[in-house]
Amino acid sequence: MSVMTYRDALNQALREEMLRDDRVFLMGEEVAEYDGAYKVSRGLLKEFGPKRIVDTPIAELGFTGIGVGAAMVGLRPVIEMMTWNFALLAIDEIVNTAAKIRYMSGGQIGCPIVFRGPGGAALQLGAQHSQSFESWYSHIPGLKVVMPATPADAKGLLKAAIRDDNPVVFIEGEMLYNNKGEVPEGEYLTPLGTADIKRAGTDVTIVSHGKTVAVALKAAEQLAAEGVNAEVIDLRTIRPLDTATILGSVSRTNRCVVVEEGWQFAGVGAQVVDLIQREIFDALDAPVLRVTGADVPMPYNKHLEKAAKADPAKVIAAAKQVLYLP
């Protein structure tokens, strides 16, 4: 094991996959000469040259479509979104073309492509730069949606995403890039569609993904001090959803809280709650509760912003509620 940042883990994944397969290239705004808006692609231009590390104009729709077209004829593009907020300009190519081309063509033409970049809120970036769109993409058949929370998962999942023959929406986090963690030595892949139990527990299951994994773990730590042993699941992949891990955990704990950064209406948590009530209704000792971002555009003011975000206190309150604790 070596300790590295989430950013460097992603960089290693890109580098290893580019060395392994010359069909893999990285395209996006500022990925080459600037070394990446968030430095994820640092050093890659120097190593691989401008043919494979491609700076684009600010034209999300255009370069995303170019990536999709290149994937349709045999390349394996990685398209960097400077942030997922800007990908709204490109969502037509992701949803209308990438996700559907295999189906519409009767299986003749695939689209092995990764769209990646940071999603969710950082600090005081305001309403247009602080949004979580994983529920949008996971709504779409044909797409896979991946959200790594740790450096080790970031590396293993990105490598697996690049090798996957389907279009993969890969959502990172601005606030995660500097986080350090242990990363296994050597080659490894983290299969898409597998959740991870980040903390084993017996009393309540907290389902989380992306940045909220850290929120859930912090809540679990504080709950432990109060005698509650919480289990924390990191979904890692939103679509396909690892239903077995969720159902297995809740079958043991009989109580569940689902946390996410995004808005509550039709959010990822709604799907998790639907799954649990449909499959293991009788195992539940309390209604499943959700902790989400506030149902508002993100305010700029730091106090208001803090109030809008899912945090450990809100998770603890929800956990106590499903445990009927004061």
Next chain:
Amino acid sequence: MAASTKPARKPASPDTAALHRQYLRQMLLIRRFEEKTGEAYSLGKIGGFCHLYIGQEAVAVGSIAALRPDDYITSAYREHGQALTRGITSRAVMAELFGKATGCSHGKGGSMHLFDAKLGFLGGHGIVGSHIPIAAGAAFAIKYKGGNQVSVCYFGEAAANIGAFHEALNMASLWDLPAIFICENNGYGMGTAVARASAVQSLSTRGNAYDMPAEMVDGQDVLVVREAMDRAVKRAREESKPTLLEIRTYRYVGHSMSDAAHGTYRTKDEVEEYRRRDPIKLLADRMRGEGTLDDAGWEALEAEVKAEVDDAYTFAEESPEPDPSQLYADVYAESGEAKS
């Protein structure tokens, strides 16, 4: 000077005569195929949206004639003509329109989503302008792999007003991609005349904005289209440079099956006026002038095409529906190196 007929043209060489006959046959096939499609639609054999190519035949035929089998074609939703000309069989196209398992997209695409991977036919796209970057992406891949194919994109003039067009042309020129952007200017985006939608009437001038060679081409004369396309293909194949071709044409029929040919946004007289320069008639007259087509030849061609279209219709009608299990097939790749 006697006010008689124009002098007979120089006799065509056997090769040229064969080529002209091929173009004539391809255009006539599209015409009769589309007429049959219209008929099948009104009988309820074909569902959904359906956009006919009648009047625009010379664009597909003249341009695709200049391509190699390993080149790529990406089109919009008025693509039956390009699909047939590229070599997707009449049977496979008609069966697709009928939604049958034997269709070129196995019944899951329909009129707007015709595909044939082996022929480099990358669709059949239903969102206006969206496929222009896709075609640029195929051109990017050609260059990336060091090949000398070309990637051709067909779109209507209305698509030249959407952002995807501008973004794709900018990057295609910036990166010297071997792409040919064919703007089929038929005068109307649905019911909106060019003059009511575009600040410039001559869309080929938009090439200037991206330092891209561009031409305005008479889209009713298949030979003129072929020549312009030859220049564009040479530029793409030999110099890896893109071209914008604005090919002026006209659709005789409505935008889709629910739109009358005339009466709302255009007059009957206007349609009749354009019909006088019908692409099929234009080539047939030329061939008659050159002595390579006579009444018997024309009748034989008509009979041959009719037989092909009738056969396609019968084939489509008799073909099986997709198996119900196909509903969930091909949403995701079955295998990947990292299957999950």
